[in-house]
Amino acid sequence: MKLEGKVAIVSGGGAGIGRGISKCLAEEGADVIIADISKDNAQNVADEITALGRKSLAIEADITDSDRVTEVVKEVISKFGKIDILVNNVGSTGEAMGDRTDPTFAGLEEWEWDKTIKRNLKTQFLMCKAVAPYLQKQQSGKIVNVASQAAKRPSARVSAYSTAKTAVLHFTLSLALELAKDNINVNCVCPGLVFTQALYNSTSMRMKSDPRPEIKDMDPRDYFLKFVAPHIPLQREQTPEDIGRAVVFFVSEEARNITGQSLNIDGGMVPG
Numbered sequence: 001m002k003l004e005g006k007v008a009i010v011s012g013g014g015a016g017i018g019r020g021i022s023k024c025l026a027e028e029g030a031d032v033i034i035a036d037i038s039k040d041n042a043q044n045v046a047d048e049i050t051a052l053g054r055k056s057l058a059i060e061a062d063i064t065d066s067d068r069v070t071e072v073v074k075e076v077i078s079k080f081g082k083i084d085i086l087v088n089n090v091g092s093t094g095e096a097m098g099d100r101t102d103p104t105f106a107g108l109e110e111w112e113w114d115k116t117i118k119r120n121l122k123t124q125f126l127m128c129k130a131v132a133p134y135l136q137k138q139q140s141g142k143i144v145n146v147a148s149q150a151a152k153r154p155s156a157r158v159s160a161y162s163t164a165k166t167a168v169l170h171f172t173l174s175l176a177l178e179l180a181k182d183n184i185n186v187n188c189v190c191p192g193l194v195f196t197q198a199l200y201n202s203t204s205m206r207m208k209s210d211p212r213p214e215i216k217d218m219d220p221r222d223y224f225l226k227f228v229a230p231h232i233p234l235q236r237e238q239t240p241e242d243i244g245r246a247v248v249f250f251v252s253e254e255a256r257n258i259t260g261q262s263l264n265i266d267g268g269m270v271p272g
């Protein structure tokens, strides 16, 4: 196992991609702390990790709240003694969170712009700010930020989200340079299309503006498989485990000389 004895925190680890990442880390031997705004989600995944024979802890926390983030990190240090791996996974589009009713730019309100930037970008800053001093003190650590294919290719109707995710790429680069002298690797993963609850929600929303009569009453999952996934160059969806395995690589010793990179795991949607 590649990560035996390592302690990892995954923000938003209670569902979807975060759950996949958490389980992949645990399968490689890491103890994994799940920090999630949903207590039930966090506890369910913590139980799955314990069942794999690893230690885990579910912490209910809103990662946009800086005081709460500080408390989370202190709790992890007091219970586990150290942190080796931080995965900044919290994020989503407004429509995925049910915040929006109109996906156009005209319908994008100031409050939603602020909320999207906060959820996708500020969460990563807050977690890094709280965790980095511990990594610097121990002169080792791995940080992986979750961005998106939307950071690298133009997408209509998600301007706030793609702006935040593009900023994540540059935040990753800056932090990688600044923390390199402390033996800390900072990298980024860019998922393609992973059918999580968030993608179910945004697919449902997009179906409302699809005029084709045959999609009326269609299940969002069926719509996604019939009309969306085939347009991915590899013609298949990505899974939470696809993303989790890339994260495992970045935080393993195999990637010890890789920092400041972003890896597309998107079936070829973003070439290069």
Ligand SMILES: NC(=O)c1ccc[n+]([C@@H]2O[C@H](COP(=O)([O-])OP(=O)(O)OC[C@H]3O[C@@H](n4cnc5c(N)ncnc54)[C@H](O)[C@@H]3O)[C@@H](O)[C@H]2O)c1
Pocket: 011, 012, 013, 014, 015, 016, 017, 018, 035, 036, 037, 038, 041, 061, 062, 063, 064, 089, 090, 091, 092, 093, 096, 119, 146, 147, 148, 149, 150, 190, 191, 192, 193, 194, 195, 196, 197, 198, 199
């Ligand atoms: N699903 C995709 O196709 C896709 C594609 C590209 C990038 N991403 C990115 O991957 C990450 C995970 O996406 P997902 O689809 O798994 O999302 P999801 O909505 O399915 O799951 C997100 C998890 O984060 C938790 N969460 C939400 N807000 C939180 C907060 N403020 N504090 C703590 N926890 C919070 C939720 O409770 C949930 O458990 C996001 O950053 C997203 O932007 C997803």
